[in-house]
Amino acid sequence: MELLVINPNTSAPMTALVERAARAVAGPGTRVRAVTPAMGPASIESHYDEALAVPGVLAEVAAGERAGVDGYVLACFGDPGLDAAREVATGPVVGIAEAAMRTAMYLGRGFSVVTTLARTTGRARDLAARYGAERACLGVHACGIPVLDLESDPDAVKKVVAACAVALEADGSDAVVLGCAGMAELCAVVSAELGVPVVDGVQAAVLAAQSLVAMGLRGPARGEFAPPPAKPYLGLMAEFTRG
Amino acid sequence: MELLVINPNTSAPMTALVERAARAVAGPGTRVRAVTPAMGPASIESHYDEALAVPGVLAEVAAGERAGVDGYVLACFGDPGLDAAREVATGPVVGIAEAAMRTAMYLGRGFSVVTTLARTTGRARDLAARYGAERACLGVHACGIPVLDLESDPDAVKKVVAACAVALEADGSDAVVLGCAGMAELCAVVSAELGVPVVDGVQAAVLAAQSLVAMGLRGPARGEFAPPPAKPYLGLMAEFTRG
Amino acid sequence: MELLVINPNTSAPMTALVERAARAVAGPGTRVRAVTPAMGPASIESHYDEALAVPGVLAEVAAGERAGVDGYVLACFGDPGLDAAREVATGPVVGIAEAAMRTAMYLGRGFSVVTTLARTTGRARDLAARYGAERACLGVHACGIPVLDLESDPDAVKKVVAACAVALEADGSDAVVLGCAGMAELCAVVSAELGVPVVDGVQAAVLAAQSLVAMGLRGPARGEFAPPPAKPYLGLMAEFTRG
Amino acid sequence: MELLVINPNTSAPMTALVERAARAVAGPGTRVRAVTPAMGPASIESHYDEALAVPGVLAEVAAGERAGVDGYVLACFGDPGLDAAREVATGPVVGIAEAAMRTAMYLGRGFSVVTTLARTTGRARDLAARYGAERACLGVHACGIPVLDLESDPDAVKKVVAACAVALEADGSDAVVLGCAGMAELCAVVSAELGVPVVDGVQAAVLAAQSLVAMGLRGPARGEFAPPPAKPYLGLMAEFTRG
Amino acid sequence: MELLVINPNTSAPMTALVERAARAVAGPGTRVRAVTPAMGPASIESHYDEALAVPGVLAEVAAGERAGVDGYVLACFGDPGLDAAREVATGPVVGIAEAAMRTAMYLGRGFSVVTTLARTTGRARDLAARYGAERACLGVHACGIPVLDLESDPDAVKKVVAACAVALEADGSDAVVLGCAGMAELCAVVSAELGVPVVDGVQAAVLAAQSLVAMGLRGPARGEFAPPPAKPYLGLMAEFTRG
Amino acid sequence: MELLVINPNTSAPMTALVERAARAVAGPGTRVRAVTPAMGPASIESHYDEALAVPGVLAEVAAGERAGVDGYVLACFGDPGLDAAREVATGPVVGIAEAAMRTAMYLGRGFSVVTTLARTTGRARDLAARYGAERACLGVHACGIPVLDLESDPDAVKKVVAACAVALEADGSDAVVLGCAGMAELCAVVSAELGVPVVDGVQAAVLAAQSLVAMGLRGPARGEFAPPPAKPYLGLMAEFTRG
Structure with a gap:
């Protein structure tokens, strides 16, 4: 295959x-x-x-x-x-958005999305509605890092973890979906830091x-x-x- | 302006x-x-x-x-x-889809969309959901005429009128939205034939x-x-x- | 006409x-x-x-x-x-509520309504649901001014601007709808103060x-x-x- | 009391x-x-x-x-x-509409409303949405009898029973709600004829x-x-x- | 009977x-x-x-x-x-959940549920959706008392009243639903303390x-x-x- | 694993x-x-x-x-x-219901469920709502075969294929979900007969x-x-x- x-x-x-x-x-x-x-x-x-x-x-x-x-x-x-x-x-x-959201829906009642820039959160909400995740997607949050800085910004991990922590608390969610392909390798660290399942769309x-x-x-x-x-x-x- | x-x-x-x-x-x-x-x-x-x-x-x-x-x-x-x-x-x-749907919502409880080919009806439903017309859009119907044949097909008017009549009956709707810019000049004749308001998106x-x-x-x-x-x-x- | x-x-x-x-x-x-x-x-x-x-x-x-x-x-x-x-x-x-809400929906993803007394906010939410603006109407807020005081209260403008600022921040909205015909002449000043589109229903x-x-x-x-x-x-x- | x-x-x-x-x-x-x-x-x-x-x-x-x-x-x-x-x-x-609908929701998955004239069906649907019965209300049907003829029309019972039978079949519903106070005394006969629970709002x-x-x-x-x-x-x- | x-x-x-x-x-x-x-x-x-x-x-x-x-x-x-x-x-x-929610819907625009442990709030939300109370149920809150401690905990009343006060303020609700059969006898005191209708499901x-x-x-x-x-x-x- | x-x-x-x-x-x-x-x-x-x-x-x-x-x-x-x-x-x-529905949602705009006895269709609709497939699940149909007869009834395949054909036509769906674990081995034949993707939940x-x-x-x-x-x-x- x-x-x-x-x-x-x-x-x-x-x-x-x-x-x-x-x-x-x-x-x-x-x-x-x-x-x-x-x-x-x-x-x-x-x-x-x-x-x-x-x-x-x-x-x-x-x-x-x-x-x-x-x-x-x-x-x-x-x-x-x-x-x-x-x-x-x-x-x-x-x-990757549809797969991430559908995957997160197996893990509990609701998830938070953490994405890059605030201006992309609207699109994530649109997709949640389209994919039937409107009720399960409890919030969409931005970490404020542009896509191409995810690899170069030395504080990227820290900022993403912080945004995820805020999201989990604000939304009362069971899991986090990382809302950018460039975050694919952050799942393990975020999950380890916060003790919740973290889904990478890729x-x-x-x-x-x-x-x-x-x-x-x-x-x-x-x-x-x-x-x-x-x-x-x-x-x-x-x-x-x-x- | x-x-x-x-x-x-x-x-x-x-x-x-x-x-x-x-x-x-x-x-x-x-x-x-x-x-x-x-x-x-x-x-x-x-x-x-x-x-x-x-x-x-x-x-x-x-x-x-x-x-x-x-x-x-x-x-x-x-x-x-x-x-x-x-x-x-x-x-x-x-x-024109958003304007047509929002306009039709002023005219009664619900409207039908009549579009060109059947494969475009899904997109129309998507847009109805996006524009808050999910409850008002009672049905999306195709007349079966490709976009560029709307002007050349001698039976175009007849077919569109027939599709609108079917839609009104099936959906119990108060108005029709014509779902293609190429139908812009058909409103008057459809409305006259069927006695309901007909909305052109353009x-x-x-x-x-x-x-x-x-x-x-x-x-x-x-x-x-x-x-x-x-x-x-x-x-x-x-x-x-x-x- | x-x-x-x-x-x-x-x-x-x-x-x-x-x-x-x-x-x-x-x-x-x-x-x-x-x-x-x-x-x-x-x-x-x-x-x-x-x-x-x-x-x-x-x-x-x-x-x-x-x-x-x-x-x-x-x-x-x-x-x-x-x-x-x-x-x-x-x-x-x-x-004016339906027109204001449908108009605001052309301006971005979501809007806030700012109305007069708190007891009228429920009706505004009802209407948003009826008009298909349930997802777009991100919040309904009261400025606390009775309808007939809108013209006489010397602080009316200040209070309405303040309520709109709170609404924009709380809801993350793209636009404000002023929820009373008596606010019709406040649009320009609120829009100038806050830098967002402000819709008057009249x-x-x-x-x-x-x-x-x-x-x-x-x-x-x-x-x-x-x-x-x-x-x-x-x-x-x-x-x-x-x- | x-x-x-x-x-x-x-x-x-x-x-x-x-x-x-x-x-x-x-x-x-x-x-x-x-x-x-x-x-x-x-x-x-x-x-x-x-x-x-x-x-x-x-x-x-x-x-x-x-x-x-x-x-x-x-x-x-x-x-x-x-x-x-x-x-x-x-x-x-x-x-009586809210009570009838909430009562019918205890009786199964969904109900049909049978009302008087066709022009009143829209209002019944509005109320179903307002009362949280949007999913449970599987259809609203008219029997075609004006309100004040319900007592005088010798065929009223027959027509209401017929409309209820059509509604049950079309909607696959578990119960019928009679959508007019003037039908209050028809419940028993309709229920006996059709073998389903029939709710009177009064x-x-x-x-x-x-x-x-x-x-x-x-x-x-x-x-x-x-x-x-x-x-x-x-x-x-x-x-x-x-x- | x-x-x-x-x-x-x-x-x-x-x-x-x-x-x-x-x-x-x-x-x-x-x-x-x-x-x-x-x-x-x-x-x-x-x-x-x-x-x-x-x-x-x-x-x-x-x-x-x-x-x-x-x-x-x-x-x-x-x-x-x-x-x-x-x-x-x-x-x-x-x-008792369906009856409590349907009863509360007669009392105003929206209600809050106050339940026992936080882990049961998801179930309450599920039921609200199922019973058509999704829009009316403005929030589900936990008071943190295990079911069997409701009768023995000397601070139970105080904690439940406090949780209800928080819920009313956070949700802007018109009524409270007590989300446990073991709270059945608390209605009167909570209602008296907070001045709102309080519904017991039993x-x-x-x-x-x-x-x-x-x-x-x-x-x-x-x-x-x-x-x-x-x-x-x-x-x-x-x-x-x-x- | x-x-x-x-x-x-x-x-x-x-x-x-x-x-x-x-x-x-x-x-x-x-x-x-x-x-x-x-x-x-x-x-x-x-x-x-x-x-x-x-x-x-x-x-x-x-x-x-x-x-x-x-x-x-x-x-x-x-x-x-x-x-x-x-x-x-x-x-x-x-x-298997949640997996089947989420899988079918990758395959087009909407799917039909074909299940065993009519009395189980309500449960399937409940689950569709719960899993965010309410819009995608265009219909739930019964083939009328009791679960344990699926293997013994010589006409089982024919009946299931017929029910799927009816469902596809009635719902205008892109795919079929077989709504019983006992139908797991029928996918290939139904798909071959009807030319649409057929999803087995197992x-x-x-x-x-x-x-x-x-x-x-x-x-x-x-x-x-x-x-x-x-x-x-x-x-x-x-x-x-x-x-």
């Missing part, structure tokens, strides 16, 4: 981090490869960034299809382009995709998520759709 | 149609201009089409900002790129944007919808963000 | 204030007239006041019908008698009614909002229905 | 019917008296009728207060004036009010439902509030 | 307390008997306790059926075994069951709550079902 | 079937063992059956804890005793539990799901808790 983990931003170190996290949990029969798109924003911290990340994500899904990939993970907590990717892919596509999504493939499950070939009808594309998008 | 109506697909005849509908209701002091993006799909009938339409929409918003536009309308019933456009624009941005959105500008209302300059932080973009997206 | 703005309470200075606010945003082709009912409470600060305001409101709608009015605005934040008025009126009827409702008329939209002639069946009325209500 | 059952319409035969139904279930220590208001519509079949019934209802509550009544029932399925009556009354006030509300009084429970003396602040009333409403 | 109040735990003093509270409100024609199951936990403070209390509860319902009981009350705020009991009983079965449920019996209402004989199909049971459960 | 799959009913052939389905998808490093409780009903087709199955389930969890099991699956679509099992287990506990739950263990995730050691406080148990339950 081959899974492709797509980092929707163009920062290669983050792709490497995501790949490490993914491989740490994948089963013995699962090959996991992480890729960085050739186009898009260096990090995703606004609706604008997210919108412009989607073409690059879809290009990677198209490339994955040509390479016979069995399942996909979108490794950004906004799950950018998820619906469109499902139309393009033959196998299952899993977003690992949750890789295992969800692996499970779907193992069960032979993929989206339906008909209806809303069937392959998109072919049609003319103009300008940069023509260039894009030529691949 | 200058309003820019952006047709998210690249079909110029549809832009012309949208512009006629928009101008028919705009107030005397309002200049309305409709534009066709330089990049993107000929029509929007999938999540994939919608995702690849967004960069073209955002380019037009950026151009509108340079031209001092006061408010924007996104003239596709999926409201593609709405959140991102709100970050980029200084003035209000209104999607007109509803133009008037909503005009009203917001008249009241001096625009999104907040801070928080989630503040201008997106600047950062490097790669590949086609670098080309795109260079304008 | 002629719009009738009905002040549901019997205080003429408030009618004058409401008329000024309404005229300030109405389009060039729109005549706006505000009226004070001949019967009802001096101000509306309880469910009891609201209930006893409704006959006076309906009498003004009936008078408006005889005068050929095209659309109506109910200028009290409880939207008293809205459903009944829709049965009586030929043209659209818009409440202006929002006048523009919504104007837009509905411009599109030729009115409630359906059949079903729940058809004219009420004629029947005998007894006592004061017989006197009332004699007009 | 003295309970006052207020028939919100002005038809005395219906008051008599309601009183019979109420007395049939009241406990030995409970005196039940039903009254017809001196003002208002002969029957309530529109939002307009309901709005104009409320002053008469409130006058009876005020009279009840002077007479030392312990609890009130509002015997119209729209629960007209319920919030206002709660402000005026010292003891509990129970609407009896349910009388027993709910009796129970609240028995427990010494009444609304709080402070906050939203405290007595309304005194203030000037004009016109007919001045006459009204003089008593 | 004979009502059986089943104390789902095996502590006889609590059964006595519950019986006193029940008899204090039952009507003159109603015989109320409270029973302690022969098997189960001494108190119910976890999902585990609740699960193991259910067989004992069902045994008492079966015994009640043999004795011709007319209606049942389950006197533990988790309403353990309610659905199963409804299948077994011919007459109505009422849980009394609310006894009166609800009495009302249902008075109206001749019981669950439907068909469908989900029909008697369970007979089948083999193994082990302790075989012993149990032999009665 | 060792996973214990508990068949909550006492039918050994069904345990064998469940074990085969579970082992077919478990990863190479995962040992899966299925067990039949020593006490409880032969099959679970009522709330009563479910209640009496729970002690047997909890006994198996307790035995699993003594044996060092890493994770548990409850293989009945009612997820009996899930909350209680989570208090008792150190590792994760997954119900496989979904085994993979969910395996994934949780792989990530080191278990419920929190504190709060609602902490181990239940020790206390006296009486009667059969004393015998039970002695193990």
Whole structure:
């Protein structure tokens, strides 16, 4: 089984981090490869960034299809382009926000999300509503660290732990979901510090995709998520759709 | 006051149609201009089409900002790129789905949406949930006509009227929302045939944007919808963000 | 086009204030007239006041019908008698709470309502639920000023600004809705002080009614909002229905 | 204990019917008296009728207060004036729609409402949402009989039974709620015919009010439902509030 | 009429307390008997306790059926075994949490629940959602006293009053629901101290069951709550079902 | 890693079937063992059956804890005793209904559940609400086959396929969830017949539990799901808790 983990931003170190996290949990029969798109924003911290990340994500899904990939993970907590990717892919596509939230729902009554910048909390709430986690998602909190500083800021761990502690207390939650692919390697330390389960979306999504493939499950070939009808594309998008 | 109506697909005849509908209701002091993006799909009938339409929409918003536009309308019933456009624009941005649904909510207890292809009905339901119309939107129905055939199919009017009649009966609704910018000029005939109010999103959105500008209302300059932080973009997206 | 703005309470200075606010945003082709009912409470600060305001409101709608009015605005934040008025009126009827909330929903993810007395906050929450703004309405706050003191209290502006600041902070909202027709002229100052969009329901409702008329939209002639069946009325209500 | 059952319409035969139904279930220590208001519509079949019934209802509550009544029932399925009556009354006030729905929720997973004219079904749905019965209320159906014909139409029983049978089948419900005080005496026959529990709101509300009084429970003396602040009333409403 | 109040735990003093509270409100024609199951936990403070209390509860319902009981009350705020009991009983079965919440909904816009240990608050929230009280239940608070200490702890009253005061302030609620059958006799003192209505579920449920019996209402004989199909049971459960 | 799959009913052939389905998808490093409780009903087709199955389930969890099991699956679509099992287990506990529904939510916009007897559909709807699948679960349908006839009825496959076809058409769903552990081996044939993804809860739950263990995730050691406080148990339950 081959899974492709797509980092929707163009920062290669983050792709490497995501790949490490993914491989740490994948089963013995699962090959996991992480890729960085050739186009898009260096990090995703606004609706604008997210919108412009989607073409690059879809290009990677198209490339994955040509390479016979069995399942996909979108490794950004906004799950950018998820619906469109499902139309393009033959196998299952899993977003890390949806996988993280669904995983956290197995662990107790409610969870808190701790994300990067405050302006991204709205998107996380939107996704919670969409994924049926509206009641379970007791709060979304920001730690105030920009995505690309997660690896360089020497106080990143401390700040994330502090934000998680505040979230657990304020929300009365049973678990924490880390709301950024760049936080994938912080789970263990946060969990150890605070004594609660901490969910990383990358690992949750890789295992969800692996499970779907193992069960032979993929989206339906008909209806809303069937392959998109072919049609003319103009300008940069023509260039894009030529691949 | 200058309003820019952006047709998210690249079909110029549809832009012309949208512009006629928009101008028919705009107030005397309002200049309305409709534009066709330089990049993107000929029509929007999938999540994939919608995702690849967004960069073209955002380019037009950026151009509108340079031209001092006061408010924007996104003239596709999926409201593609709405959140991102709100970050980029200084003035209000209104999607035709949100405006149509909020307008229909003034007219009675519940409305039916009649859209083009069945595969787009899911997106309409998503938007109804997002816009607080979940209880008011009593059903979403497809007439089975592809977007670009709305003008050429000689039976288009008949088919849309028939789909609306089915929807009104099945849903027990008080009004119909036409779920495609390409249906903008069908309101009068459907309403006359069926004796219920019929809402076109283009007109509803133009008037909503005009009203917001008249009241001096625009999104907040801070928080989630503040201008997106600047950062490097790669590949086609670098080309795109260079304008 | 002629719009009738009905002040549901019997205080003429408030009618004058409401008329000024309404005229300030109405389009060039729109005549706006505000009226004070001949019967009802001096101000509306309880469910009891609201209930006893409704006959006076309906009498003004009936008078408006005889005068050929095209659309109506109910200028009290409880939207008293809205459903009944829709049965009586030929043209659209818009409440200021519904218009304010729907307008605020174009401006960001969520808004706070700031109203007069604490005992009216429950009604505002009821209306938010009814209008599909349950998720968008992040909080309802009282400034503690009785309706009729809004014009006379020298500290009214200061108190309203303070309550809005508290609301924005507590709710994390993008916009403020002022929850009383008597606050119509405070929008500019509150917005300037706090740097967020502030919505006045009177202006929002006048523009919504104007837009509905411009599109030729009115409630359906059949079903729940058809004219009420004629029947005998007894006592004061017989006197009332004699007009 | 003295309970006052207020028939919100002005038809005395219906008051008599309601009183019979109420007395049939009241406990030995409970005196039940039903009254017809001196003002208002002969029957309530529109939002307009309901709005104009409320002053008469409130006058009876005020009279009840002077007479030392312990609890009130509002015997119209729209629960007209319920919030206002709660402000005026010292003891509990129970609407028949709320009591019927809450009672039906003890009997299984879901119930159907069968009401009089189709135009009243929207109000019943509104109330279901308000009372927390949104999930339990599986459908609202009309039998097509005007309120005042329920006693005179020789086919009334047959038509109501038929509408209930349709509702049970369509909704898969466990129980039926009869949605009009004028149907109070049909419960036994409908239940016998169809083999399901059938709830009459008048009896349910009388027993709910009796129970609240028995427990010494009444609304709080402070906050939203405290007595309304005194203030000037004009016109007919001045006459009204003089008593 | 004979009502059986089943104390789902095996502590006889609590059964006595519950019986006193029940008899204090039952009507003159109603015989109320409270029973302690022969098997189960001494108190119910976890999902585990609740699960193991259910067989004992069902045994008492079966015994009640043999004795011709007319209606049942389950006197533990988790309403353990309610659905199963409804299948077994011919007459109505009422849980104290459902009755307390539905009763509190007659008293204002929202209520707070004050329960024993913090770990039981999740169950109370679950039940609020199930009973349609999700919007009305503004908060669930723990007083920190284990169930069986309610009678022995000399500070119990003080602690419960304090927790109720905190709840009222935090939630802005109109009433308090005491979330444990062992608090049944605290209503009067809490209400007197805090000036708000305080609902005890035991009394609310006894009166609800009495009302249902008075109206001749019981669950439907068909469908989900029909008697369970007979089948083999193994082990302790075989012993149990032999009665 | 060792996973214990508990068949909550006492039918050994069904345990064998469940074990085969579970082992077919478990990863190479995962040992899966299925067990039949020593006490409880032969099959679970009522709330009563479910209640009496729970002690047997909890006994198996307790035995699993003594044996060092890493994770548990409850293989009945009612997820009996899930909350209680989570208090008792150190590792994760997954119900097949929750896993099936969460898995189906990855596959499209909405799914249908096809279960055994009509009287179990209510429980499935309850669980959908609890697990956040209320919007995604578009319908619950019964095929009319009792649980223990699924293996013996020669027409079982045909009937299940027919019920699934009806469900897909009626609900417009993207996928089917088979709502009984006894249907675990029907997925492939139903999917092949109908061309849509078909989810078996046993496989979904085994993979969910395996994934949780792989990530080191278990419920929190504190709060609602902490181990239940020790206390006296009486009667059969004393015998039970002695193990």
